Amino acid sequence: MLVLHALATADGRLALWAEDAGLPQRAGAGVGAHPFAVAGERLPEVGKVDVVSVLLPSYASGPAASPELVRDPLAAGPAPRGRLRLRAWQVPVVMVESAFSVAEVPGFRAGASLRFLGDVGALAEDLVARGRVLPSVAFGPSAQWQAALSGTDLARFTALLNGMPAAFRAEQVEPELRPAPVLHATVNALVDAEVRARLGERGVRLAPRRPGRPTLAESWLTALVEEPRFDAEPRQLGQFVDRLEAWHTSGLHDVPVRVCFRLRAPDHTDDTEDWLLEFLLQAVADPSVLVPAAEVWRGDDGVLHRWISEPQELLLAHLGRASRLFPALDTALAQSRPTHLVLDAGGAYEFLTHAGLLDQEGFGVLLPAWWQRPAELGLALTASSPGTVGAVAKESSLGLKNLVKYRWELALGEEKLTEHELAQLAKAKVPLVSMRGRWVHVDQKRLAAGMAFLARAGTGQATAGEVLLHAGLGHEEAGLPMPVTSVGGDGWLGDLMSGRVDQLLEPVEPPEGFTATLRPYQRRGLAWLALLDRLGLGACLADDMGLGKTVQLLALEALARAETRRQPTLLVCPMSVVGNWQREAARFAPTLSVYVHHGGDRLTGADLVHTLGEHDFVITTYALAARDVEVLSEVDWDRVVLDEAQNIKNSATRQAKAVRQLPARHRVALTGTPVENRLAELWSVMDFVNPGVLGSVNTFRARFAVPVERHGDEEAAARLRRTTGPFVLRRLKTDPTIIDDLPDKLEMKQLCTLTAEQASLYQAVVDDMLAKVGESRGIERKGLVLATMSKLKQVCNHPAQFLGDGSRIAARSGKVARLEEILDEVLAEGDRALCFTQFTEFGGMLVPHLAERFDREVLFLHGGTSKTARDTMVRRFQSERGPAIFLLSLKAGGTGLNLTAANHVIHVDRWWNPAVEDQATDRAFRIGQRRNVQVRKFVCIGTLEERIDQMIEEKKTLAQLAVGAGESWLTELSTTQLRELVTLSPEAVGE
Template identity: 50%
Template sequence: MLVVHAAWTDGRLCLWAEDTAPGDAPPARRTRPAPHPYAAPAALLRAALGEHAAKAEEAERVVLLPGSAKGPLPSPESGLTSAARAPKITPYLVPVLLLGAPGALALLSGLDDRDGADTPEWGPGGSLRYLAAVAETARDLVRRGRVLPQLVTEHGEHAARWVPVVTGPDAAAFRELAAAMPPVCRAVGEETGSARVLREALSGLADAAVRRALPDRLLAGPRPGPRSALPDRWLAALTGEDPALPGAKPADAERLGTALRDWLAAAHELDGPARVCFRLTEPPPEEEQAGEGEPSWRVEFALQSTEDPSLYVPAADIWAGEHVPGLPRRPDEALLAGLGRAVRLCPELYGALRTARPSAMDVDTAWAFQFLRHSAPLLQAAGYGVQLPAWAGRKALGLKLTTRTRKTGPGAVAGQGFGLGQLVDFRVDLAIGEHTISEEELEELARLKIPLVRVRGQWVELDDRQLKAALEVVSRRRSGEMTVGEVINEVVEGGDELLPLLDVDADGPLGDLLSGEADRRLTPVPTPATFQGTLRPYQERGLSWLSFLSSLGLGGILADDMGLGKTAQTLSLLLDERNGQASGEVAPTLLVCPMSLVSNWQKEAARFAPGLRVYVHHGGQRKREDELGEAVASADLVITTYGTALRDLEALRGFAWGRVVCDEAQAIKNSAARQAQAVRALRARTRLALTGTPVENHLAELWAIMEFCNPGLLGPAKRFRERYQEPIEARRDEDAARALKRATGPFVLRRLKTDKTIISDLPEKLEMKVWCTLTPEQASLYQAVVNDMMSKIDGSEGIERHGNVLATMTRLKQVCNHPAHLLKDGSRLAGRSGKLARLEELAEEIVEEGDKALVFTQYAEFGAMLQPYLSAHLDRPVLWLHGGLPKKRRDELVERFQNDDEPMLFLLSLKAAGTGLNLTAANHVIHVDRWWNPAVEDQATDRAFRIGQTRNVQVRKFICVGTLEERIDEMIERKKALAESVVGTGEDWITALSTEQLRELFRLGPEAVS
């Protein structure tokens, strides 16, 4: 597989690929710089990228990467490891593809649209994903009009370009984006600052986005020739592919350029401590009740802090001379200057400036409508504050769809199964807010042609286009009949763009499905008689929901929290449908899961559903051809892995499965990955996804999983991205979020185990921090590492600095664990570590009380040191599970710990055992060293805190006081709400801190030593 990396250099996107399965390295060439031994040829990269790379230029570039004497270090995305202890930044010669801004924008915008057919398998590295986020930022700036045309100089020639205007909140977002830039993005040739690279990339991509949005000329008429006036040529060059203006006279270019630069500078004038704010207020109710004359609207002026928007000072207070901290020293001058600039965008404000001390202006309804529709968006885009009534911006008119299930006659429910083809009676009504209005009322509103009206006590915005569309919908299809499938499609699509579907009132099974709480409203399905156990009430509701979706031929996502029994609910569904089919065969279910869970499914099926015939299709001895057909025909449940499903796709797609189930369905969150394509290609009547994390990083993952469950239901990926993903992720669009929840809600069942209304008898999880001190030896080593590494960090830049910071953190964490962990000298363990002493005390207490404990460490080498030591110290066996064990041995260790009285201590590598294991025999969890990712730690803790646990689970997290462990723990606590996004990517976020911040982070406090 290829991992594709990217950088931005010299106005172009530079791409190269790392081959994660390169075989033997090519013979070294004695050149400086040396060729990258595992870089894929440019031709192979071009084949992988397909049409996106059709116009790319092949070249070679020098890339600065961390490496050692043996060669470059593998990237984190490759999944490969390296034994290099002190990597250094080294230049390597790499075959690359170069794409100009238009091609780069197309590639970065279409990362999730790859079909992968007959092309080398590849995945984007972090740098390519980052630049895709930059491209999305550029498109968002263009959508909001945050660009201005400029005359620039490129390679000695003049050119017409669009430049992004990054002010106010966009400036803060720019700084955050620059700080998050992976070093690889600026590692081509000479290393460059992240802010400069981001500015160049954002400018190039924004210019390309404008040209894609405006392919035609801005003005009609004859195209200006080379002798035409420069402004005419410049205006024509702002669209199309060629921005060049050859032969421009220096004097003409200076005049035009100066005017355009002044325009750009004016756009940045609002980047101060305060901005002018406009507040539109509607007429008071008593004025409307009086009915005298036209209602009076009011626009109030104020100053608002750009740092703290809640600091809002009306103009009347400013003229009264009140001083407010946080505003400019002369707020009156700032207010007048801001209002003067605002007149350029909203000339109607000029009347207010005729007074010496403007504070507000009274306007009529027509003026208020023009302000709402035209002036307010322009002022907001320019950086002014605008406060509008709560109803402003909402689409006033909507539809209410009422459906009723037929009781008698053709298509009635009685005596039939209820499916997508079921006919229901429907009626469409027009709605304004919560009120339904008649067609006659709507026609009267259209006749009056008043843009702002008060309907039943509520102000609404109307325009001719909305009114015509509303009348057309009602006159075209007011009532009649449609199928259940058509109703669901109406919900997902949301109706006409002008008339979003506000409400669906349905009865019967369809109403249960669309209610948003289908698991509670559906007819209960009891625990099957052949199920060996008892389903909890919420699990029976889950079974009812799964059974109902299956009866409709629809797929779903069972997204219950980890440990709530998704396996048991799925097995009970299989038993229920077989118990209900006394006569006739039920097609087998194919379950696809990670390899680590195959044994778990086998054991759970044998435990809960011994009557199910299970066949495991995995391993070198798996059946093929006719034998496979016989095995499938005689099975109720076929279990396979994602890798096997991909390899045996042709064989597996030849069967007509009753259902395909994807466990840990986040494995198919990348819709372009080959294993995701493979499971989507399998034929099945219904599909089911099991995952506790339906969205890990972005909404495209939800689309990918839903596309597996109900192909085509959410439309093409491009439409989903435009309609839901971009508005929600880029603009936090609440309307889009509500629409997406309404569209996906019927097909996603999500319950949390912390919700006591779901499960009230799960024991408590008691989390506590265990503070440890360092021994004098540890403190001495800690200070020595800080002194040695801070000088290296201070004298390095870019990728080299990044590597030095990570190396420092690793060494300091090893010191906090034990001196022997850092020194790797095989020396004795006893009496040299505060953490180890505390672990010994806890282990003794746990054993004496007859309890069991899980002890997690992120370092396999430290676990290998602890296991024999703890076993000898306790005089009891201590189990040790790590990634180097074969699956059979892992299963034996889990079985022994769960079922035997001893051992009572289970030492585990966090990477190898953080997910997929059921270890409820333990009621203590100890994190010896922290991963600094709350989500990862919680997943590990959930090996014990899950269904089947009968005792309170005590979770202890070891922290050395006065060290970086304590200070990073404080950072996590301060950013608890953002911990997953800020810290969840690993430790890279720390490398962006300044040298002084790092010095404070690594500082050894006096309280650290015992």
């Protein structure tokens, strides 16, 4: 793994260097060469290659690895010992002239210093985009564009300064590079490069080309666009620089204190209607420091002298500059010592509309809370739907496609307005009106449009789906004059829109023959699914991982088929959980006829359609659903269910489009992570569940995704929750009503499939053993059996473990794929996991792979770990911000550790001794554990792993007997029993 670092050099340039996790000491690199530094020719080809001496934390034996560098923990040898100290190392670097992103170079992982450079580059680009730059003269002489820092920009600069990684200024020079000059130089260098690039793209020239020798100013202007260096006589240059700096100072940029305006509304308890605009001075680095102008004029401003010496002059100068944006300030400036400005409602509204301009220019602005979240004039929607819950199944007038009555009214926020209040608003002469004890902003044009809309379309009929769409969409897309701020109504639709789903739920008992005992929250989930099923509404069951989404869906299927004969249900899921579903259905709902559509010899065409119609529950994978979508679409499915529905989070993928084409009376999505990275993922899932309920993807992006993700728009987020709320049921493990009900330790099997490569290797090992075992006796036979068992377990883990060839890890193992899926969910929920394996070499392979896959540190404890390193790992994992993934070899980490920071335990491969596995699980499930522990045991279906697991379960069930330690008991099996044990089943092979 290559880790890329950024470095600011003493001469103001930027450089990149890299570490290689698997790189041996570079031969011929010379004394003091960094042993893991990547050679110059392997660095990104973005500039000139050089060598720089850097000071890095080091042990006596060599440099300490950067936190992002993940090396093979076994090949790396013992951890270094001794105290850390700074030591100089020679590293090859490549020079760059702009902000650099690791995304530009595949195969590199970003170090902290490179990510920091990206943040600095974002500030520089933003400054240039907003014109917050100034032309200047640098040493040389040369022309340079530099940042004009003030107000919020200066605050951003300060935050970056406080967060600068030491490695960013690690060049070995005298005197030591200090953070502030380094950051100033870096920002200015990036600003200069960005401005020059933009001017060059536009062919801009700042100085005319005239015959004769150019003036100093013309040479400087030309250098701002072309080659930075220019010629100048020293005395003239000094005078020019003085005038330039005076001009810079007149702009009052880069000052630590700014003027702040605070607007106070009239108190409703007084008779006055005057608004007060107060003047204050505010410290940029600490915005909580506010000094009223009255104290500034009295000289009671000692707190400000940490930053400025003449606060009174600064106050007047800044007020004068602000008056160019808000001319009403001239009235206050007519006084010798201005402290505030009295405004009427019209003047207050004018200031509120100018507040954004003042903030952009670096002034502080403190506004009333109600203006930050105003109760805007909007529409209130009331829907009236016929039918009751009990009659839902019999009513033909219910469902998203059927008609309901609706009524529109005007409202402020969620409060509907009376006719008297509407008349009062219509008579208002200014946009700010006091109503119901608070100030509100009323747009007269919007008010007139709203009243005209009510007169034209205040009542009527529409489909339930259209009503829900209007309730959630923005008013432009829904053809409304203003946003919808309140929804409600009576009947089932009103309860759904108002979030009163609990009032609709009726207790539901699983049918006879369903063998699982549902917990209270699972019974509620079943009742919710049954309700939406009867209403003909799609459902997204988004319970946390481990809360039993599978058993709730199977209960729904059993219940539905106990009531009436139905068309089959199609379940689409990842290949890694096909076996789980097949066995869970057989275990909990044995009355269901289950069919798995999978494999190279699967049925097609009319034969497939006929066979599917003879079963209750059909299981297939996302890949096959996309491949066989045409024939699957010929079946009139009763229900289509997506498990791990985040697999269609990208609505443009082939499999996402395919599952939308499948016809079904009812649709259900199961997912523990309805949103992983972007809100568009939620749209994709919801559009499968109830097509069109969130509008088109472009409408959704404009009305929800952009406002919420970019601007943190809480009103848009509330509308989204209101629209999706009826169709999404999400319970968290942290919910007290769930925690009290969950068992302390929830154990489950994770049935995995083999890849084609794994299956081929597995069969080769089996064939080799069966050819030899019949001719072997005694110790030789026992050794052959044990060796074969070990080899088969290695094949089930990963081909690279069995082959020992150091080949790639990704996309070659069903177990590793399932491990990644589970860890994705664990990390998304902010949880931590212990991962046990009995093979130290397999753990050594997983560490760098998982670290790169999740871009975070993975701890690994094995037999070669020293006691000091072991204690350090445990302490770090138990700390509040410790690594989230801890990989342990079963022998080294199975006993004697307290790892209660984890609430997930994953046994990647099995020891085949329940007592040993329980001891390992108890590293997390022990005194001090405040959360419930989920334990997952990986088993490859159709292999010896599943058959041995079944044997263990039978022994535990029948006699509570423990299987002997290790695998020695397997050597006593007959050849026939061994053949049955190791034979590979067709269902074992995934896609």
